Amino acid sequence: MKPENPLLALLALTAGVLFLSPVLYSIWMSFQTADAYYTGKLDFTLSNYEMAIGQYNFARYLLNSVIVSGLVTIVGLAVATMAAFAFARYRFPGGNLMFGAVVATLMIPSHITLIPNYLTLANAGLLDTYAGLILPAISNGFAAFFLRQYIRGIPRALDEAAYMDGATPLQVLWRVIVPIAKPAILSMGLYIFITEWNNYIWPLVAVGREDLYTLQIGLARLYRIDPGEGVINWPLVMAASTITILPVLLGFIFVERHLVRGIMMGAVK
């Protein structure tokens, strides 16, 4: 594709360099030995990765993060999509009130719910479990709100055509609404995944067992580890950070291809 406007291309390039350079710098740093880094020499080593994965259990943290963020995303999307469909398409007693409540949750900072959530899960005996990490995050008011708005933009005639074709409400949702809303659902999924992936405070509170740590907790712990001379081992931290951002980056590249526009074209005149 030829850039339409060279000025715009230059701007995009500058922005790209600005955004990418810290990431690239940290990846480069992760391949240095601590020695080389602090003395300004150039080196190449995989030892930081070996240390992060071997000594500091980052493989396990990665697995935990994938499980937690993955399930939060999948279950959260399923819940939000069904709620959005109901809010967008059905009129039921208390429906508006319920939707108002969902929207109201957007205005409550998560730190306010931190302690109630903690106490609830503690009472349920779910602290120090995957369920404890996952459950509080699957009801996502923003996702429900966002998807409802999107679904409302899909002509109701499509639902009706499907009902005339013999579909049940669930089939309408699954066969008609979801495929059409796919760009919105995938964007939302990416957003949920990244948010959960970066979630630090809740896993910190809900989990005490080391084998349930997520990447963010593990990463924060590295700052507390003394490499010997009272300084932080930055190359090790950067290696761990690279392990942390890589799956998200890959996920984005995968999802981005599906974020196609114009899928509504031709549905209705």
Next chain:
Amino acid sequence: MSAITLKDIRKSYDDGPQVLHGVSMDIGDGEFIVIVGPSGCGKSTLLRLLAGLDPCKEGELLIDGRRANDLPPQDRDIAMIFQNYALYPHMTVLENIAFGLELRKVPKIERIARARDVAETLQLTPYLDRKPGALSGGQRQRVAMGRAMARNSSTFLMDEPLSNLDNSLRVAMRTEIKDLHRQLGATIVYVTHDQTEALSLADRVAVMKDGHLQQFDTPDVIYDQPANRFVAGFLGAPAMNFVSAEQLGGWDAPLDVEIGFRPEALTLHHARPAQPAIEARVALTEMTGSAFILHCDSPGGRMCAVVPRGEALPVEGDQIWLALEPSQALCFDPVTGVRLDMPQTSPDQCRAVLARGAA
């Protein structure tokens, strides 16, 4: 095959005005019914009740003699074609057509064969793998038809299916729909606001206004013996002329009626003819192709006359006489609008009225 009976159907939307005021209709098996009326007359609402898309709480809806008020759409064996086509944008033409069969668990090989057959009939075969976005308006319309046809439903509901097409395509599709009806033998209920479509397609036409059924009869009867002034004025292009007897002058009280006559019932004369005629001044001429439409100012107000091509045409401002064959005049009650079939409106008396009016 199915016959549909509507008994005193009423409908009002939540906290809105009543849109249907007791509509009753008997639709025979295999009949082609066109419901026609101006915007907001309740014709689409009626169709949605038939489809089961809106709940039918007042009145009775019978399909093949069985009460169907509470049947969900998928259990009614009814296919519907929407005004805006409502094609599934993420499915190809083939998938769109086969979707209904898939939901009914028809085996894949069978449903694809069936969808291909339908596409063949509708000349859609070259487009089977395209998505609706890559089709023209006419092709989308065909896909919408195909989707309805694939299921072999006994009843088709069509909600202004041709209103988004350009004129030539509309005329072509009209013929195709008529052909299709002959082939399928299905019951068709077709909603439109286009009176030409109504008259040309229907076995019987239902004319609606403000949620009331005005008349339900064959196109011939609707056109020649409209039940009231509204029906008379709504069907026919250009519209029927109405002249109050009073405006024409000399109409006695018991004969206080409104006279209606179609533009094609008038004949043009450049000098006062022997037969009863209305004196008028030409205000505007319109060419329609096969004929001219004269818009004239007369003592009874603006009226239209259709003049075949080839006749000497007056120019704007000319004085002319429009002769009326009295047998073609209809009389309406000026208050209720109901057509009067009274002895005092015999051709002779109409003639007398018109003669006096023209004098």
